Amino acid sequence: MKLRRDVFQAIADPTRRTIISLVALQAMTPTAIAENFDYSRQTISKHIQILTECEILEQEQKGREIYYQLNPNGMKEIAEFIEPFRKLWDDRFNKLESVMKKYQSKK
Amino acid sequence: MKLRRDVFQAIADPTRRTIISLVALQAMTPTAIAENFDYSRQTISKHIQILTECEILEQEQKGREIYYQLNPNGMKEIAEFIEPFRKLWDDRFNKLESVMKKYQSKK
DNA sequence: AATTTGTGCAGTCAAATAGTTGCGCTTATA
DNA sequence: TATAAGCGCAACTATTTGACTGCACAAATT
Known part of the structure:
Protein backbone atom coordinates (compact mmCIF):
# COMPACT_ATOMS: atom_id res chain seq x y z
CA MET A 1 0.00 0.00 0.00
CA LYS A 2 1.36 3.40 -0.88
CA LEU A 3 -0.12 5.43 1.95
CA ARG A 4 -0.71 8.75 0.29
CA ARG A 5 -0.69 11.66 2.70
CA ASP A 6 -3.79 13.36 1.37
CA VAL A 7 -6.65 14.19 3.68
CA PHE A 8 -9.22 14.03 0.89
CA GLN A 9 -8.00 10.57 -0.06
CA ALA A 10 -8.11 9.54 3.60
CA ILE A 11 -11.71 10.63 3.96
CA ALA A 12 -12.74 8.90 0.73
CA ASP A 13 -12.81 5.46 2.32
CA PRO A 14 -15.98 4.64 4.28
CA THR A 15 -14.09 2.42 6.73
CA ARG A 16 -11.77 5.29 7.55
CA ARG A 17 -14.69 7.65 8.05
CA THR A 18 -16.17 5.18 10.53
CA ILE A 19 -12.84 4.96 12.34
CA ILE A 20 -12.78 8.74 12.60
CA SER A 21 -16.26 8.78 14.09
CA LEU A 22 -15.37 6.05 16.55
CA VAL A 23 -12.19 7.69 17.74
CA ALA A 24 -13.92 11.05 17.99
CA LEU A 25 -15.91 9.67 20.91
CA GLN A 26 -12.91 8.31 22.81
CA ALA A 27 -9.29 7.33 22.26
CA MET A 28 -9.01 3.69 21.24
CA THR A 29 -6.41 1.01 20.58
CA PRO A 30 -6.14 -0.55 17.08
CA THR A 31 -7.43 -3.87 18.34
CA ALA A 32 -10.46 -2.24 19.95
CA ILE A 33 -11.14 -0.31 16.75
CA ALA A 34 -10.82 -3.45 14.63
CA GLU A 35 -13.44 -5.22 16.72
CA ASN A 36 -16.02 -2.92 15.16
CA PHE A 37 -15.32 -4.27 11.69
CA ASP A 38 -15.34 -7.55 9.82
CA TYR A 39 -11.85 -6.85 8.48
CA SER A 40 -8.65 -8.19 9.98
CA ARG A 41 -6.76 -6.21 12.59
CA GLN A 42 -3.90 -5.64 10.13
CA THR A 43 -6.25 -4.17 7.56
CA ILE A 44 -7.72 -1.77 10.09
CA SER A 45 -4.20 -1.05 11.26
CA LYS A 46 -3.30 0.13 7.78
CA HIS A 47 -6.29 2.45 7.66
CA ILE A 48 -5.20 3.83 11.03
CA GLN A 49 -1.72 4.33 9.65
CA ILE A 50 -3.08 6.33 6.72
CA LEU A 51 -5.16 8.49 9.04
CA THR A 52 -2.15 9.02 11.29
CA GLU A 53 0.09 10.06 8.40
CA CYS A 54 -2.57 12.57 7.37
CA GLU A 55 -2.49 13.85 10.94
CA ILE A 56 -6.15 13.08 11.46
CA LEU A 57 -5.23 10.68 14.24
CA GLU A 58 -2.60 11.02 16.96
CA GLN A 59 -0.84 8.29 18.91
CA GLU A 60 -0.34 8.00 22.62
CA GLN A 61 1.69 5.04 23.79
CA LYS A 62 0.65 3.49 27.09
CA GLY A 63 2.74 0.48 27.91
CA ARG A 64 2.33 -1.94 25.05
CA GLU A 65 -0.92 -0.35 23.98
CA ILE A 66 -1.21 2.57 21.61
CA TYR A 67 -4.23 4.79 22.01
CA TYR A 68 -5.32 6.72 18.95
CA GLN A 69 -7.24 9.94 19.34
CA LEU A 70 -8.72 12.42 16.94
CA ASN A 71 -6.86 15.52 15.83
CA PRO A 72 -9.71 17.65 14.48
CA ASN A 73 -7.22 20.08 12.95
CA GLY A 74 -6.38 17.41 10.40
CA MET A 75 -9.69 17.95 8.70
CA MET B 1 -13.70 2.95 -15.02
CA LYS B 2 -16.19 1.98 -12.37
CA LEU B 3 -17.69 5.41 -11.69
CA ARG B 4 -18.63 5.04 -8.07
CA ARG B 5 -21.42 7.37 -7.03
CA ASP B 6 -19.79 8.52 -3.84
CA VAL B 7 -19.28 12.19 -3.12
CA PHE B 8 -16.28 11.56 -0.89
CA GLN B 9 -14.64 9.54 -3.65
CA ALA B 10 -15.44 12.28 -6.13
CA ILE B 11 -13.77 14.93 -3.99
CA ALA B 12 -10.70 12.77 -3.41
CA ASP B 13 -9.23 13.55 -6.82
CA PRO B 14 -7.41 16.90 -7.07
CA THR B 15 -8.35 17.32 -10.72
CA ARG B 16 -12.01 16.97 -9.84
CA ARG B 17 -11.65 19.49 -7.02
CA THR B 18 -10.20 21.94 -9.50
CA ILE B 19 -13.07 21.29 -11.91
CA ILE B 20 -15.53 22.04 -9.10
CA SER B 21 -13.79 25.32 -8.35
CA LEU B 22 -13.76 26.28 -12.01
CA VAL B 23 -17.42 25.51 -12.59
CA ALA B 24 -18.37 27.29 -9.38
CA LEU B 25 -17.41 30.55 -11.05
CA GLN B 26 -19.41 29.98 -14.23
CA ALA B 27 -21.07 27.20 -16.20
CA MET B 28 -18.62 25.69 -18.69
CA THR B 29 -18.50 23.16 -21.52
CA PRO B 30 -16.28 20.06 -21.19
CA THR B 31 -13.91 21.34 -23.86
CA ALA B 32 -13.54 24.67 -22.09
CA ILE B 33 -12.90 22.91 -18.80
CA ALA B 34 -10.34 20.59 -20.39
CA GLU B 35 -8.36 23.57 -21.68
CA ASN B 36 -7.36 24.29 -18.10
CA PHE B 37 -5.56 20.96 -17.79
CA ASP B 38 -2.77 19.03 -19.48
CA TYR B 39 -4.99 15.93 -19.67
CA SER B 40 -6.93 14.85 -22.71
CA ARG B 41 -10.47 16.04 -23.21
CA GLN B 42 -11.77 12.48 -22.75
CA THR B 43 -10.02 12.15 -19.42
CA ILE B 44 -11.54 15.38 -18.17
CA SER B 45 -14.85 14.25 -19.61
CA LYS B 46 -14.78 11.18 -17.39
CA HIS B 47 -14.07 13.28 -14.33
CA ILE B 48 -17.05 15.43 -15.29
CA GLN B 49 -19.14 12.30 -15.66
CA ILE B 50 -18.22 11.17 -12.15
CA LEU B 51 -19.06 14.58 -10.72
CA THR B 52 -22.35 14.57 -12.60
CA GLU B 53 -23.31 11.12 -11.33
CA CYS B 54 -22.61 12.33 -7.79
CA GLU B 55 -24.92 15.27 -8.53
CA ILE B 56 -22.17 17.77 -7.88
CA LEU B 57 -22.49 19.01 -11.46
CA GLU B 58 -25.61 19.59 -13.53
CA GLN B 59 -25.96 19.60 -17.30
CA GLU B 60 -27.68 22.11 -19.48
CA GLN B 61 -27.76 21.32 -23.18
CA LYS B 62 -27.50 24.29 -25.54
CA GLY B 63 -27.47 23.11 -29.14
CA ARG B 64 -24.55 20.74 -29.44
CA GLU B 65 -22.85 22.23 -26.42
CA ILE B 66 -23.38 21.03 -22.87
CA TYR B 67 -22.85 23.52 -20.11
CA TYR B 68 -21.97 22.10 -16.72
CA GLN B 69 -22.79 24.07 -13.61
CA LEU B 70 -22.29 23.50 -9.93
CA ASN B 71 -24.99 21.99 -7.76
CA PRO B 72 -23.78 23.02 -4.32
CA ASN B 73 -26.29 20.67 -2.69
CA GLY B 74 -24.17 17.79 -3.94
CA MET B 75 -21.54 18.57 -1.36
C1' DA C 1 -24.02 18.31 -49.12
C1' DA C 2 -19.53 17.97 -47.11
C1' DT C 3 -16.74 19.24 -43.32
C1' DT C 4 -15.68 20.69 -38.86
C1' DT C 5 -16.72 20.89 -33.95
C1' DG C 6 -18.47 19.28 -29.42
C1' DT C 7 -19.60 15.16 -26.89
C1' DG C 8 -19.98 10.71 -25.06
C1' DC C 9 -18.83 5.76 -25.11
C1' DA C 10 -15.80 1.54 -25.43
C1' DG C 11 -11.45 -0.70 -24.95
C1' DT C 12 -6.70 -0.82 -23.21
C1' DC C 13 -3.11 -0.37 -19.79
C1' DA C 14 -0.11 0.95 -15.78
C1' DA C 15 -0.37 2.23 -11.17
C1' DA C 16 -2.70 2.69 -6.81
C1' DT C 17 -5.82 0.72 -3.41
C1' DA C 18 -7.65 -2.41 -0.16
C1' DG C 19 -7.61 -6.62 1.31
C1' DT C 20 -5.06 -10.94 2.90
C1' DT C 21 -1.40 -13.84 5.74
C1' DG C 22 2.93 -14.40 8.06
C1' DC C 23 6.61 -12.68 10.95
C1' DG C 24 9.07 -10.37 14.60
C1' DC C 25 9.41 -7.10 18.33
C1' DT C 26 7.95 -5.39 22.78
C1' DT C 27 5.33 -5.53 27.00
C1' DA C 28 2.34 -7.82 30.34
C1' DT C 29 1.08 -11.85 32.79
C1' DA C 30 1.18 -16.88 34.62
C1' DT D 1 11.25 -17.41 32.60
C1' DA D 2 7.98 -18.90 29.48
C1' DT D 3 3.83 -17.57 27.28
C1' DA D 4 0.28 -14.59 25.63
C1' DA D 5 -1.23 -10.11 23.84
C1' DG D 6 -0.75 -5.77 21.21
C1' DC D 7 1.21 -3.84 17.46
C1' DG D 8 3.73 -2.68 13.13
C1' DC D 9 6.11 -4.19 8.89
C1' DA D 10 6.76 -7.01 4.64
C1' DA D 11 5.17 -9.72 0.84
C1' DC D 12 1.45 -11.08 -2.05
C1' DT D 13 -3.04 -10.62 -4.71
C1' DA D 14 -7.40 -8.97 -6.75
C1' DT D 15 -9.81 -4.97 -7.83
C1' DT D 16 -10.28 -0.09 -8.84
C1' DT D 17 -8.58 4.06 -10.61
C1' DG D 18 -7.01 7.34 -13.83
C1' DA D 19 -4.89 7.99 -17.81
C1' DC D 20 -4.75 7.07 -22.90
C1' DT D 21 -6.63 6.32 -28.02
C1' DG D 22 -10.11 5.49 -31.30
C1' DC D 23 -14.75 5.76 -32.82
C1' DA D 24 -19.58 7.18 -33.55
C1' DC D 25 -23.01 10.62 -33.53
C1' DA D 26 -25.37 15.10 -33.56
C1' DA D 27 -25.19 19.93 -34.45
C1' DA D 28 -23.04 23.96 -36.61
C1' DT D 29 -20.52 25.83 -40.43
C1' DT D 30 -18.71 26.13 -45.26
Whole structure:
Protein backbone atom coordinates (compact mmCIF):
# COMPACT_ATOMS: atom_id res chain seq x y z
CA MET A 1 0.00 0.00 0.00
CA LYS A 2 1.36 3.40 -0.88
CA LEU A 3 -0.12 5.43 1.95
CA ARG A 4 -0.71 8.75 0.29
CA ARG A 5 -0.69 11.66 2.70
CA ASP A 6 -3.79 13.36 1.37
CA VAL A 7 -6.65 14.19 3.68
CA PHE A 8 -9.22 14.03 0.89
CA GLN A 9 -8.00 10.57 -0.06
CA ALA A 10 -8.11 9.54 3.60
CA ILE A 11 -11.71 10.63 3.96
CA ALA A 12 -12.74 8.90 0.73
CA ASP A 13 -12.81 5.46 2.32
CA PRO A 14 -15.98 4.64 4.28
CA THR A 15 -14.09 2.42 6.73
CA ARG A 16 -11.77 5.29 7.55
CA ARG A 17 -14.69 7.65 8.05
CA THR A 18 -16.17 5.18 10.53
CA ILE A 19 -12.84 4.96 12.34
CA ILE A 20 -12.78 8.74 12.60
CA SER A 21 -16.26 8.78 14.09
CA LEU A 22 -15.37 6.05 16.55
CA VAL A 23 -12.19 7.69 17.74
CA ALA A 24 -13.92 11.05 17.99
CA LEU A 25 -15.91 9.67 20.91
CA GLN A 26 -12.91 8.31 22.81
CA ALA A 27 -9.29 7.33 22.26
CA MET A 28 -9.01 3.69 21.24
CA THR A 29 -6.41 1.01 20.58
CA PRO A 30 -6.14 -0.55 17.08
CA THR A 31 -7.43 -3.87 18.34
CA ALA A 32 -10.46 -2.24 19.95
CA ILE A 33 -11.14 -0.31 16.75
CA ALA A 34 -10.82 -3.45 14.63
CA GLU A 35 -13.44 -5.22 16.72
CA ASN A 36 -16.02 -2.92 15.16
CA PHE A 37 -15.32 -4.27 11.69
CA ASP A 38 -15.34 -7.55 9.82
CA TYR A 39 -11.85 -6.85 8.48
CA SER A 40 -8.65 -8.19 9.98
CA ARG A 41 -6.76 -6.21 12.59
CA GLN A 42 -3.90 -5.64 10.13
CA THR A 43 -6.25 -4.17 7.56
CA ILE A 44 -7.72 -1.77 10.09
CA SER A 45 -4.20 -1.05 11.26
CA LYS A 46 -3.30 0.13 7.78
CA HIS A 47 -6.29 2.45 7.66
CA ILE A 48 -5.20 3.83 11.03
CA GLN A 49 -1.72 4.33 9.65
CA ILE A 50 -3.08 6.33 6.72
CA LEU A 51 -5.16 8.49 9.04
CA THR A 52 -2.15 9.02 11.29
CA GLU A 53 0.09 10.06 8.40
CA CYS A 54 -2.57 12.57 7.37
CA GLU A 55 -2.49 13.85 10.94
CA ILE A 56 -6.15 13.08 11.46
CA LEU A 57 -5.23 10.68 14.24
CA GLU A 58 -2.60 11.02 16.96
CA GLN A 59 -0.84 8.29 18.91
CA GLU A 60 -0.34 8.00 22.62
CA GLN A 61 1.69 5.04 23.79
CA LYS A 62 0.65 3.49 27.09
CA GLY A 63 2.74 0.48 27.91
CA ARG A 64 2.33 -1.94 25.05
CA GLU A 65 -0.92 -0.35 23.98
CA ILE A 66 -1.21 2.57 21.61
CA TYR A 67 -4.23 4.79 22.01
CA TYR A 68 -5.32 6.72 18.95
CA GLN A 69 -7.24 9.94 19.34
CA LEU A 70 -8.72 12.42 16.94
CA ASN A 71 -6.86 15.52 15.83
CA PRO A 72 -9.71 17.65 14.48
CA ASN A 73 -7.22 20.08 12.95
CA GLY A 74 -6.38 17.41 10.40
CA MET A 75 -9.69 17.95 8.70
CA LYS A 76 -9.41 21.71 8.40
CA GLU A 77 -8.25 21.40 4.80
CA ILE A 78 -11.51 19.72 3.86
CA ALA A 79 -13.59 22.28 5.70
CA GLU A 80 -11.72 25.05 3.92
CA PHE A 81 -12.54 23.53 0.57
CA ILE A 82 -16.21 23.11 1.42
CA GLU A 83 -16.62 26.48 3.10
CA PRO A 84 -17.12 28.67 0.00
CA PHE A 85 -19.85 26.35 -1.29
CA ARG A 86 -21.60 26.13 2.04
CA LYS A 87 -22.78 29.69 1.58
CA LEU A 88 -24.62 28.63 -1.55
CA TRP A 89 -26.98 26.26 0.24
CA ASP A 90 -26.89 26.75 3.96
CA ASP A 91 -29.77 28.95 5.04
CA ARG A 92 -28.57 28.83 8.61
CA PHE A 93 -25.32 30.37 7.53
CA ASN A 94 -27.16 33.21 5.86
CA LYS A 95 -29.22 33.78 8.97
CA LEU A 96 -26.10 33.89 11.08
CA GLU A 97 -24.59 36.38 8.69
CA SER A 98 -27.59 38.66 8.85
CA VAL A 99 -27.52 38.40 12.61
CA MET A 100 -23.87 39.44 12.53
CA LYS A 101 -24.73 42.52 10.47
CA LYS A 102 -27.54 43.53 12.81
CA TYR A 103 -25.29 43.04 15.80
CA GLN A 104 -22.47 45.04 14.28
CA SER A 105 -24.79 47.89 13.29
CA LYS A 106 -25.94 48.14 16.89
CA LYS A 107 -22.55 48.72 18.44
CA MET B 1 -13.70 2.95 -15.02
CA LYS B 2 -16.19 1.98 -12.37
CA LEU B 3 -17.69 5.41 -11.69
CA ARG B 4 -18.63 5.04 -8.07
CA ARG B 5 -21.42 7.37 -7.03
CA ASP B 6 -19.79 8.52 -3.84
CA VAL B 7 -19.28 12.19 -3.12
CA PHE B 8 -16.28 11.56 -0.89
CA GLN B 9 -14.64 9.54 -3.65
CA ALA B 10 -15.44 12.28 -6.13
CA ILE B 11 -13.77 14.93 -3.99
CA ALA B 12 -10.70 12.77 -3.41
CA ASP B 13 -9.23 13.55 -6.82
CA PRO B 14 -7.41 16.90 -7.07
CA THR B 15 -8.35 17.32 -10.72
CA ARG B 16 -12.01 16.97 -9.84
CA ARG B 17 -11.65 19.49 -7.02
CA THR B 18 -10.20 21.94 -9.50
CA ILE B 19 -13.07 21.29 -11.91
CA ILE B 20 -15.53 22.04 -9.10
CA SER B 21 -13.79 25.32 -8.35
CA LEU B 22 -13.76 26.28 -12.01
CA VAL B 23 -17.42 25.51 -12.59
CA ALA B 24 -18.37 27.29 -9.38
CA LEU B 25 -17.41 30.55 -11.05
CA GLN B 26 -19.41 29.98 -14.23
CA ALA B 27 -21.07 27.20 -16.20
CA MET B 28 -18.62 25.69 -18.69
CA THR B 29 -18.50 23.16 -21.52
CA PRO B 30 -16.28 20.06 -21.19
CA THR B 31 -13.91 21.34 -23.86
CA ALA B 32 -13.54 24.67 -22.09
CA ILE B 33 -12.90 22.91 -18.80
CA ALA B 34 -10.34 20.59 -20.39
CA GLU B 35 -8.36 23.57 -21.68
CA ASN B 36 -7.36 24.29 -18.10
CA PHE B 37 -5.56 20.96 -17.79
CA ASP B 38 -2.77 19.03 -19.48
CA TYR B 39 -4.99 15.93 -19.67
CA SER B 40 -6.93 14.85 -22.71
CA ARG B 41 -10.47 16.04 -23.21
CA GLN B 42 -11.77 12.48 -22.75
CA THR B 43 -10.02 12.15 -19.42
CA ILE B 44 -11.54 15.38 -18.17
CA SER B 45 -14.85 14.25 -19.61
CA LYS B 46 -14.78 11.18 -17.39
CA HIS B 47 -14.07 13.28 -14.33
CA ILE B 48 -17.05 15.43 -15.29
CA GLN B 49 -19.14 12.30 -15.66
CA ILE B 50 -18.22 11.17 -12.15
CA LEU B 51 -19.06 14.58 -10.72
CA THR B 52 -22.35 14.57 -12.60
CA GLU B 53 -23.31 11.12 -11.33
CA CYS B 54 -22.61 12.33 -7.79
CA GLU B 55 -24.92 15.27 -8.53
CA ILE B 56 -22.17 17.77 -7.88
CA LEU B 57 -22.49 19.01 -11.46
CA GLU B 58 -25.61 19.59 -13.53
CA GLN B 59 -25.96 19.60 -17.30
CA GLU B 60 -27.68 22.11 -19.48
CA GLN B 61 -27.76 21.32 -23.18
CA LYS B 62 -27.50 24.29 -25.54
CA GLY B 63 -27.47 23.11 -29.14
CA ARG B 64 -24.55 20.74 -29.44
CA GLU B 65 -22.85 22.23 -26.42
CA ILE B 66 -23.38 21.03 -22.87
CA TYR B 67 -22.85 23.52 -20.11
CA TYR B 68 -21.97 22.10 -16.72
CA GLN B 69 -22.79 24.07 -13.61
CA LEU B 70 -22.29 23.50 -9.93
CA ASN B 71 -24.99 21.99 -7.76
CA PRO B 72 -23.78 23.02 -4.32
CA ASN B 73 -26.29 20.67 -2.69
CA GLY B 74 -24.17 17.79 -3.94
CA MET B 75 -21.54 18.57 -1.36
CA LYS B 76 -23.88 18.76 1.60
CA GLU B 77 -23.02 15.21 2.60
CA ILE B 78 -19.39 16.17 3.06
CA ALA B 79 -20.25 19.26 5.02
CA GLU B 80 -22.47 17.21 7.28
CA PHE B 81 -19.64 14.83 7.99
CA ILE B 82 -17.22 17.63 8.75
CA GLU B 83 -19.64 19.76 10.74
CA PRO B 84 -19.38 17.98 14.12
CA PHE B 85 -15.60 18.25 14.02
CA ARG B 86 -15.59 21.88 12.97
CA LYS B 87 -16.74 22.88 16.41
CA LEU B 88 -13.61 21.35 17.85
CA TRP B 89 -11.25 23.74 16.12
CA ASP B 90 -13.04 26.69 14.56
CA ASP B 91 -12.67 29.71 16.79
CA ARG B 92 -14.77 31.76 14.45
CA PHE B 93 -17.58 29.31 14.95
CA ASN B 94 -17.34 29.78 18.69
CA LYS B 95 -17.29 33.55 18.28
CA LEU B 96 -20.37 33.44 16.10
CA GLU B 97 -22.07 31.32 18.67
CA SER B 98 -21.29 33.73 21.47
CA VAL B 99 -22.53 36.58 19.28
CA MET B 100 -25.74 34.65 18.78
CA LYS B 101 -26.17 34.31 22.51
CA LYS B 102 -25.56 38.01 23.11
CA TYR B 103 -27.98 38.93 20.36
CA GLN B 104 -30.66 36.60 21.65
CA SER B 105 -30.31 37.91 25.20
CA LYS B 106 -30.90 41.43 23.90
CA LYS B 107 -34.22 40.79 22.22
C1' DA C 1 -24.02 18.31 -49.12
C1' DA C 2 -19.53 17.97 -47.11
C1' DT C 3 -16.74 19.24 -43.32
C1' DT C 4 -15.68 20.69 -38.86
C1' DT C 5 -16.72 20.89 -33.95
C1' DG C 6 -18.47 19.28 -29.42
C1' DT C 7 -19.60 15.16 -26.89
C1' DG C 8 -19.98 10.71 -25.06
C1' DC C 9 -18.83 5.76 -25.11
C1' DA C 10 -15.80 1.54 -25.43
C1' DG C 11 -11.45 -0.70 -24.95
C1' DT C 12 -6.70 -0.82 -23.21
C1' DC C 13 -3.11 -0.37 -19.79
C1' DA C 14 -0.11 0.95 -15.78
C1' DA C 15 -0.37 2.23 -11.17
C1' DA C 16 -2.70 2.69 -6.81
C1' DT C 17 -5.82 0.72 -3.41
C1' DA C 18 -7.65 -2.41 -0.16
C1' DG C 19 -7.61 -6.62 1.31
C1' DT C 20 -5.06 -10.94 2.90
C1' DT C 21 -1.40 -13.84 5.74
C1' DG C 22 2.93 -14.40 8.06
C1' DC C 23 6.61 -12.68 10.95
C1' DG C 24 9.07 -10.37 14.60
C1' DC C 25 9.41 -7.10 18.33
C1' DT C 26 7.95 -5.39 22.78
C1' DT C 27 5.33 -5.53 27.00
C1' DA C 28 2.34 -7.82 30.34
C1' DT C 29 1.08 -11.85 32.79
C1' DA C 30 1.18 -16.88 34.62
C1' DT D 1 11.25 -17.41 32.60
C1' DA D 2 7.98 -18.90 29.48
C1' DT D 3 3.83 -17.57 27.28
C1' DA D 4 0.28 -14.59 25.63
C1' DA D 5 -1.23 -10.11 23.84
C1' DG D 6 -0.75 -5.77 21.21
C1' DC D 7 1.21 -3.84 17.46
C1' DG D 8 3.73 -2.68 13.13
C1' DC D 9 6.11 -4.19 8.89
C1' DA D 10 6.76 -7.01 4.64
C1' DA D 11 5.17 -9.72 0.84
C1' DC D 12 1.45 -11.08 -2.05
C1' DT D 13 -3.04 -10.62 -4.71
C1' DA D 14 -7.40 -8.97 -6.75
C1' DT D 15 -9.81 -4.97 -7.83
C1' DT D 16 -10.28 -0.09 -8.84
C1' DT D 17 -8.58 4.06 -10.61
C1' DG D 18 -7.01 7.34 -13.83
C1' DA D 19 -4.89 7.99 -17.81
C1' DC D 20 -4.75 7.07 -22.90
C1' DT D 21 -6.63 6.32 -28.02
C1' DG D 22 -10.11 5.49 -31.30
C1' DC D 23 -14.75 5.76 -32.82
C1' DA D 24 -19.58 7.18 -33.55
C1' DC D 25 -23.01 10.62 -33.53
C1' DA D 26 -25.37 15.10 -33.56
C1' DA D 27 -25.19 19.93 -34.45
C1' DA D 28 -23.04 23.96 -36.61
C1' DT D 29 -20.52 25.83 -40.43
C1' DT D 30 -18.71 26.13 -45.26
